[in-house]
Amino acid sequence: xxxxxxxxxxxxxxxxxxxxxxxxxxxxxxxxxxxxxxxxxxxxxxxxxxxxxxxxxxxxxxxxxxxxxxxxxxxxxxxxxxxxxxxxxxxxxxxxxxxxxxxxxxxxxxxxxxxxxxxxxxxxxxxxxxxxxxxxxxxxxxxxxxxxxxxxxxxxxxxxxxxxxxx
Numbered sequence: 048x049x050x051x052x053x054x055x056x057x058x059x060x061x062x063x064x065x066x067x068x069x070x071x072x073x074x075x076x077x078x079x080x081x082x083x084x085x086x087x088x089x090x091x092x093x094x095x096x097x098x099x100x101x102x103x104x105x106x107x108x109x110x111x112x113x114x115x116x117x118x119x120x121x122x123x124x125x126x127x128x129x130x131x132x133x134x135x136x137x138x139x140x141x142x143x144x145x146x147x148x149x150x151x152x153x154x155x156x157x158x159x160x161x162x163x164x165x166x167x168x169x170x171x172x173x174x175x176x177x178x179x180x181x182x183x184x185x186x187x188x189x190x191x192x193x194x195x196x197x198x199x200x201x202x203x204x205x206x207x208x209x210x211x212x213x214x
């Protein structure tokens with residue numbers, strides 16, 4: 048009868064430990080340098096693609112691998128960081144349905160960054176003009192969802208002021 052030598056450990060355990068270590072090193076590299084992030088991947092920068100870009104940059108789990116760094120910078124720029132004490136609870140959504148206008152057209156806010164208590168609506172207008180009463184409708188929708196705890200941000204390629212906001 049032959050004798051067996053006890054194994055020193057399963058070689059698969061070492062393999063998986065090395066794999067996990069390599070994955071963690073890559074996450075750290077991505078966090079520090081974001082070598083695979085390319086803002087130009089969003090293409091020709093039409094309005095929808097800019098919304099995709101905003102959603103990705105403001106998302107803590109965006110493809111930029113920077114966690115909440117861009118979100119913090121954005122909130123600091125607007126002086127609204129105090130409204131987002133738990134950044135991991137912030138939700139970023141694109142094309143948020145806001146109801147119908149008087150002419151029966153559905154309204155969609157480009158980006159909504161929100162928690163239960165506070166919302167930031169972002170409307171970007173690169174080349175398009177505002178629809179009738181568009182920003183007023185978004186204002187009223189945000190107010191219905193968040194009371195006084197909201198901000199509406201309007202981006203335009205030029206310094207053009209919004210024309211459909213009475214507030």
